[in-house]
Amino acid sequence: MTVVERARPAMGSLFRLRLLGDDADHLEAVAEAALDEIERIERLLSWRDARSEVARINREATARPVLVDFELAAILAQCQEAEAATDGYLDLAAAARAELRETGRLWEFDAERRLIRFTCPGVRLDFGAYGKGYALDCAAAELRSFGITQALLDGGTSSVLALGTDEFGNPWPVGMRNPFAARPDAKTTWPHELGQLRLTDLALSSSAALDAGLSHSADHDMLNPRTGEPIADPSAYTVVAADGATAEVLSTALCAMGSAAAEAYTKERTNDLLAAAVAIVRFDPPQDADGSPHLTPLLVRRPGVLV
Amino acid sequence: MNTSDRHHAASLKPNRRELLGLSAAAAGAWASTALKSAVAADGVEPVRTAVIGTGGRGSDLIRSLTTIEGCDLVAIADDYPPHLEKAAKFAGPQAKPYSDYHKLLNEVKPAAVIIAVPLYLHYQVASDALQAGCDVFCEKTMCHTVDEARKLAEEVDSAKAVFQVGLQRRANPIYQQAAAMVQSGVLGQVTAVKAQWHRNNNWRRPVPVPKGHADWTKLERKLNWRLYRDYSGGLMTELGSHQLDVVNWLLGDIPKRVIASGGVDYWRDGREVFDNVFCLYEYELPPLAGPRPDPNAAALPNGGTSETSLKPYTVRVTYSSLCNNAYEGAAELVMGTKGTLYLTSNKGLFYREKLADDVGWSAKKTADGGSVDASVVTSGKTLKLSNSPWAHRGEPLEIDNLLGDDTRDELVSFLDHVRRDDVQTICDAREGLRDTATVLTANRAIDEQTSLAIPRV
Numbered sequence: 001m002t003v004v005e006r007a008r009p010a011m012g013s014l015f016r017l018r019l020l021g022d023d024a025d026h027l028e029a030v031a032e033a034a035l036d037e038i039e040r041i042e043r044l045l046s047w048r049d050a051r052s053e054v055a056r057i058n059r060e061a062t063a064r065p066v067l068v069d070f071e072l073a074a075i076l077a078q079c080q081e082a083e084a085a086t087d088g089y090l091d092l093a094a095a096a097r098a099e100l101r102e103t104g105r106l107w108e109f110d111a112e113r114r115l116i117r118f119t120c121p122g123v124r125l126d127f128g129a130y131g132k133g134y135a136l137d138c139a140a141a142e143l144r145s146f147g148i149t150q151a152l153l154d155g156g157t158s159s160v161l162a163l164g165t166d167e168f169g170n171p172w173p174v175g176m177r178n179p180f181a182a183r184p185d186a187k188t189t190w191p192h193e194l195g196q197l198r199l200t201d202l203a204l205s206s207s208a209a210l211d212a213g214l215s216h217s218a219d220h221d222m223l224n225p226r227t228g229e230p231i232a233d234p235s236a237y238t239v240v241a242a243d244g245a246t247a248e249v250l251s252t253a254l255c256a257m258g259s260a261a262a263e264a265y266t267k268e269r270t271n272d273l274l275a276a277a278v279a280i281v282r283f284d285p286p287q288d289a290d291g292s293p294h295l296t297p298l299l300v301r302r303p304g305v306l307v
Numbered sequence: 308m309n310t311s312d313r314h315h316a317a318s319l320k321p322n323r324r325e326l327l328g329l330s331a332a333a334a335g336a337w338a339s340t341a342l343k344s345a346v347a348a349d350g351v352e353p354v355r356t357a358v359i360g361t362g363g364r365g366s367d368l369i370r371s372l373t374t375i376e377g378c379d380l381v382a383i384a385d386d387y388p389p390h391l392e393k394a395a396k397f398a399g400p401q402a403k404p405y406s407d408y409h410k411l412l413n414e415v416k417p418a419a420v421i422i423a424v425p426l427y428l429h430y431q432v433a434s435d436a437l438q439a440g441c442d443v444f445c446e447k448t449m450c451h452t453v454d455e456a457r458k459l460a461e462e463v464d465s466a467k468a469v470f471q472v473g474l475q476r477r478a479n480p481i482y483q484q485a486a487a488m489v490q491s492g493v494l495g496q497v498t499a500v501k502a503q504w505h506r507n508n509n510w511r512r513p514v515p516v517p518k519g520h521a522d523w524t525k526l527e528r529k530l531n532w533r534l535y536r537d538y539s540g541g542l543m544t545e546l547g548s549h550q551l552d553v554v555n556w557l558l559g560d561i562p563k564r565v566i567a568s569g570g571v572d573y574w575r576d577g578r579e580v581f582d583n584v585f586c587l588y589e590y591e592l593p594p595l596a597g598p599r600p601d602p603n604a605a606a607l608p609n610g611g612t613s614e615t616s617l618k619p620y621t622v623r624v625t626y627s628s629l630c631n632n633a634y635e636g637a638a639e640l641v642m643g644t645k646g647t648l649y650l651t652s653n654k655g656l657f658y659r660e661k662l663a664d665d666v667g668w669s670a671k672k673t674a675d676g677g678s679v680d681a682s683v684v685t686s687g688k689t690l691k692l693s694n695s696p697w698a699h700r701g702e703p704l705e706i707d708n709l710l711g712d713d714t715r716d717e718l719v720s721f722l723d724h725v726r727r728d729d730v731q732t733i734c735d736a737r738e739g740l741r742d743t744a745t746v747l748t749a750n751r752a753i754d755e756q757t758s759l760a761i762p763r764v
């Protein structure tokens with residue numbers, strides 16, 4: 001068995017691929033093609049790059065409706081559904097909303113005509129809660145189309161996608177650490193893993209705060225998009241799902257809800273988004289004196305995924 | 308099809324205000340804002356457009372075309388089913404897919420055709436599209452041989468068609484600014500250009516079947532056409548064409564001669580095109596337009612006179628492309644007597660030359676205009692020069708591209724020209740022919756190990 005590893009910076013972090021197969025030349029060419037695909041998604045979604053479609057929307061959609069391509073139209077429709085399914089906690093305009101102190105709709109999308117417009121000046125879209133997961137999905141599709149059946153992909157370690165099994169024929173193992181352990185106010189740090197996920201043909205996304213990549217607000221903690229205030233009871237989440245975009249959207253929305261609301265949401269609600277989740281794990285800041293690690297499985301639909 | 312037929316063939320669409328559909332009142336309010344592109348103006352007729360060749364670049368172009376309000380993407384064609392299927396998703400359900408582009412031209416009769424097939428097919432497809440009465444956007448490099456490029460330029464002329472070569476830097480505000488700066492003399496006299504496109508990868512596309520498979524060789528040549536001479540001119544046509552077009556544009560002429568060297572020296576994997584090339588072009592240019600040299604001025608260096616300074620002078624341009632070291636990336640460095648431009652697609656930098664009278668002595672007069680401030684202040688400490696190797700450059704002025712994507716912009720411009728039936732596109736067939744002659748002559752100079760004159764085209 002041959003292993004080829006490749007990495008490329010994109011979306012403000014490093015994307016890494018590990019491909020298994022038997023022809024190194026083939027694996028190398030496929031790895032480049034998959035990384036090109038990730039770069040293409042960055043060029044589509046990054047608000048930082050003036051050449052991207054999202055930058056064009058952000059420049060023009062206040063002045064007039066902007067025609068978007070079919071791919072972005074599908075993404076916007078999907079995000080709009082996710083926004084509804086998460087009571088607005090998935091919010092592509094979250095950063096602008098906090099600045100504008102606006103609670104109403106900030107953008108409207110006419111899916112049939114593929115036209116998006118902003119409802120007031122100062123709005124901008126930010127696909128930080130979506131882009132890395134979607135990029136991994138697209139890269140995985142590229143890998144599959146060239147016959148790759150075993151691969152591990154990650155974007156800055158917070159988004160991971162596993163195809164098939166590792167070189168030993170086992171599901172790909174992914175370790176989890178408590179993100180709060182690294183905070184300066186944490187009473188104790190736990191450098192060790194709290195648990196592992198075992199992934200085959202699954203993706204995961206971890207959210208603790210707005211991530212630095214596609215996001216406008218790299219430096220501060222995530223805000224509650226419904227109030228524009230910092231989240232009162234922050235937790236962090238790792239969500240496992242069949243595709244990266246779903247995992248990304250759900251982990252971000254749960255994070256924005258705050259601990260109590262997210263728990264109630266996971267336990268009590270039924271919708272397509274939650275139905276697509278395979279596992280949801282919550283991490284809390286340490287509270288007791290002994291600093292015992294807080295990892296709470298909120299949902300595990302497939303045995304063996306969480307060990 | 309003549310122009311008015313072409314425009315008749317375009318389906319009439321409701322005007323823009325109806326297209327909006329969202330909120331009529333809000334649309335009225337927004338209408339006062341100046342729009343960047345003319346395509347979004349009221350009452351515009353969409354151009355019925357087709358794309359032939361829907362691989363990597365074709366898909367980029369399709370995605371851009373579907374965001375342009377004045378474009379009606381009616382059909383796409385590719386003879387490789389996986390690419391056609393993938394592109395169909397980007398093109399949308401209104402675009403009819405064809406495996407045979409002749410059939411597309413016959414049945415759909417598009418007003419404009421966008422061509423993104425491999426280089427060796429550019430001439431044939433473009434010529435067929437012109438025959439079918441279409442306006443044509445053809446990806447770079449315009450043609451696989453200079454003869455084909457000559458023929459195509461003539462066919463474009465006699466068809467009076469709108470024709471544009473896909474050299475998108477022509478639509479890029481950074482390069483437009485650079486051209487204005489060079490042509491207005493901000494750089495002084497441009498005496499040299501250094502351009503390169505250096506990358507570190509094998510430039511191969513993956514093949515979807517394993518090596519032993521019966522179709523492998525066929526598919527490998529189909530997908531990796533850029534590595535074989537029957538289909539491609541290698542680095543010079545795929546990369547060099549962009550940058551030498553920039554040089555031709557900025558200097559306002561094509562080179563007179565080229566010497567060049569190249570080979571397959573690292574990626575010895577069966578490819579036929581060079582994996583590294585180094586070229587030295589000589590341009591002969593008239594001196595800068597502007598005031599004539601002052602006859603009373605001090606003699607020019609080396610006994611030159613104002614007479615000799617009016618003779619054409621030689622600008623030397625080096626170009627290289629590598630596939631095994633990416634340190635220098637892709638950029639053009641335009642060197643003039645007063646300043647230097649460093650150009651890339653998303654950032655330009657302008658460095659002024661430190662000139663002899665820039666010594667930095669203080670020479671301020673005092674308020675009463677009498678005595679002069681000390682020119683030098685000494686304090687026992689030697690002012691040390693920075694040991695940074697780049698200190699001599701000083702701080703650059705930056706040229707940003709804040710407006711968008713040059714690929715989308717070149718298409719907006721092309722469709723605007725089609726709509727107005729204006730043949731003076733931002734990169735017409737004559738420019739495409741000059742670019743083709745510039746890059747292909749370097750390839751020939753490498754093969755023949757000799758200096759060659761660039762054909763006057």
Ligand SMILES: NC(=O)c1ccc[n+]([C@@H]2O[C@H](COP(=O)([O-])OP(=O)(O)OC[C@H]3O[C@@H](n4cnc5c(N)ncnc54)[C@H](O)[C@@H]3O)[C@@H](O)[C@H]2O)c1
Binds near residue numbers: 390423425446544
């Ligand atoms: N302007 C740029 O920046 C830029 C970038 C990349 C490529 N290009 C140019 O675009 C062109 C295509 O390059 P690419 O990278 O997309 O290559 P590609 O191989 O990905 O795509 C070429 C497509 O043409 C199709 N094709 C071949 N013969 C055909 C035929 N007879 N009828 C219909 N389709 C046919 C192929 O099946 C393939 O899908 C080249 O001329 C290249 O130089 C330009």
